[in-house]
Amino acid sequence: MTAQVDPVSTETRLRAIQSITDAALSRLDDRELLVELLDRTREALRADTAAALLLDFSSGQLIATAAAGLEEEVRQGVRIPVGRGFAGRIAAEHRPVILDQVDHTTVLNPILWAKGIQSMMGVPMVAGGRVTGVMHVGSLLPRKFTGHDVELLQLAADRAAAAVQSMAAKADRAAVEALQHSLVPSALPAVAGAEMAARYVPGSGVVGGDWYDVFTLPAGGLCVVMGDVAGSGLPAAVIMGRMRSALRAYALETADPAEVLGRLDRKMQHFEPDALATVLYAVFEPALDQVHICLAGHFPPVIALPGQPAHLAPIAKGLMIGVSPGVPRQVTTVPIPPGALLCFYTDGLVERPGELIDDGLERLRRAVVAQSPEAACAEVMGALVGNEPARDDIALLMMRRRPDRTDTTAVAVPPASEEVDTNV
Amino acid sequence: MSDARFPVEIVNGVPVVAAPEEVDITNADGLRMALLESAARGPGSFVVDLTRTQFCDTSGLHALVGARKRAQAEGGDLLLVTAGAAVPRIFAITGLDQVFASFTSLEEALAQIPAVAGGAPHSDISPGTSALPGISPDDAGA
Numbered sequence: 239m240t241a242q243v244d245p246v247s248t249e250t251r252l253r254a255i256q257s258i259t260d261a262a263l264s265r266l267d268d269r270e271l272l273v274e275l276l277d278r279t280r281e282a283l284r285a286d287t288a289a290a291l292l293l294d295f296s297s298g299q300l301i302a303t304a305a306a307g308l309e310e311e312v313r314q315g316v317r318i319p320v321g322r323g324f325a326g327r328i329a330a331e332h333r334p335v336i337l338d339q340v341d342h343t344t345v346l347n348p349i350l351w352a353k354g355i356q357s358m359m360g361v362p363m364v365a366g367g368r369v370t371g372v373m374h375v376g377s378l379l380p381r382k383f384t385g386h387d388v389e390l391l392q393l394a395a396d397r398a399a400a401a402v403q404s405m406a407a408k409a410d411r412a413a414v415e416a417l418q419h420s421l422v423p424s425a426l427p428a429v430a431g432a433e434m435a436a437r438y439v440p441g442s443g444v445v446g447g448d449w450y451d452v453f454t455l456p457a458g459g460l461c462v463v464m465g466d467v468a469g470s471g472l473p474a475a476v477i478m479g480r481m482r483s484a485l486r487a488y489a490l491e492t493a494d495p496a497e498v499l500g501r502l503d504r505k506m507q508h509f510e511p512d513a514l515a516t517v518l519y520a521v522f523e524p525a526l527d528q529v530h531i532c533l534a535g536h537f538p539p540v541i542a543l544p545g546q547p548a549h550l551a552p553i554a555k556g557l558m559i560g561v562s563p564g565v566p567r568q569v570t571t572v573p574i575p576p577g578a579l580l581c582f583y584t585d586g587l588v589e590r591p592g593e594l595i596d597d598g599l600e601r602l603r604r605a606v607v608a609q610s611p612e613a614a615c616a617e618v619m620g621a622l623v624g625n626e627p628a629r630d631d632i633a634l635l636m637m638r639r640r641p642d643r644t645d646t647t648a649v650a651v652p653p654a655s656e657e658v659d660t661n662v
Numbered sequence: 663m664s665d666a667r668f669p670v671e672i673v674n675g676v677p678v679v680a681a682p683e684e685v686d687i688t689n690a691d692g693l694r695m696a697l698l699e700s701a702a703r704g705p706g707s708f709v710v711d712l713t714r715t716q717f718c719d720t721s722g723l724h725a726l727v728g729a730r731k732r733a734q735a736e737g738g739d740l741l742l743v744t745a746g747a748a749v750p751r752i753f754a755i756t757g758l759d760q761v762f763a764s765f766t767s768l769e770e771a772l773a774q775i776p777a778v779a780g781g782a783p784h785s786d787i788s789p790g791t792s793a794l795p796g797i798s799p800d801d802a803g804a
Binding site: 555561 | 724
């Protein structure tokens, strides 16, 4: 005997699926939604089992995430490589597959045939034009799934894909914001002789990989880092965190900014070969009268002296991090007279679609005036961002050497030692 | 599968990806897809035509750098055609002008790619090409 599906009641149940998901779309944080959806799908199709496997992009495996009538698949953490077995084939070929024979020749997952499933039908879950998982139903009695059944399952799968994507995006955004928050200094270090202020504005829609870091060195001196990791969301934020830690570690090992960025580049190319980033790494002398800067594909700072128009610091250019191993890197030393203001920033501040980058840089140059860093930040953000939502992340850091100090014992850390060597 | 904004054309047996006026975080995945497609179709080397491009942010550069690495690992290369000031400026700031082979016309770029033996480029695609890590469409946006 084979199971039969009444098309009329299928239509009714199809509407039931639509209505529940529409209502539930507003409270997608509920992971139970996927299970609920599978349950309704199983009912609508009069199937015995239903399961959703979500694609883990990093491993290329489908992971059993929710199930109805087949809970063991989730409990045992079933993983199916894309391209293999029943679900793997659906994901790889982006099309529905119907199986009239369920055994080790057609299905990779022994749970399915051990369960006694006779017929199966699966469809890809597609969101945003890409496969994000596979949804399948099974029958314990031999059954011919029809084109109508496939359509219905596809509808449920599309709903589930949208729901899952929305949940993932929400979770991702929350994680990125938490991570971003923990990575950008909540308070800038207090350094005698220097004043600092900073702004960080995440891009609209996606959080990118911009960051900055400011820390004092044990031998005196101050480090400033600005960086921009290509990509967005959690992957970019994770790489950003790793780069920040690596830079802090290398900063303690060598005083040479070119060496620090060289080590970072080598580390990234070995452990994160797909990462790409621009980095500015600057070491201020303890007296704050000079700064040694090395650029890895990053914009040079803008410098403003009291009473003078600002200019882009003439810093030697260097290749981005993550492109080519062992590239030579140059350090440029810039004198900082008392009262001088340095403006460090990421591309989001100066890049605008439809205009040359030099136009953005010129706008920034005109907006930077030697004044208190807080006022300078406000003025630059006002002039370059205004009331427009930023498309890309923006990080901005202003550092001023106090105008009223000219002595050479500025940084409030251990007394200057012979280690403050700047052989750069 | 290929993004209409990033058409891939075969010119003299070499895949040529035409980039649009703006490449940024909103369409960089499309560029990535077109580059993967080109890598899978071509004789090893391919060209990205950036002559129309006026804006390319870090995500666009990311796609280009990744594709160049893959092409070079396969013994090929990724060549660029650029025009105007905007793209060369970005490449100068990021230092990428030192590593990418860049030309001012498509003809010049194509002249750098050795002719494919036998004159039938498609029959020369090595069987391993499409099995390269990163070629599967599922990896494209990751």
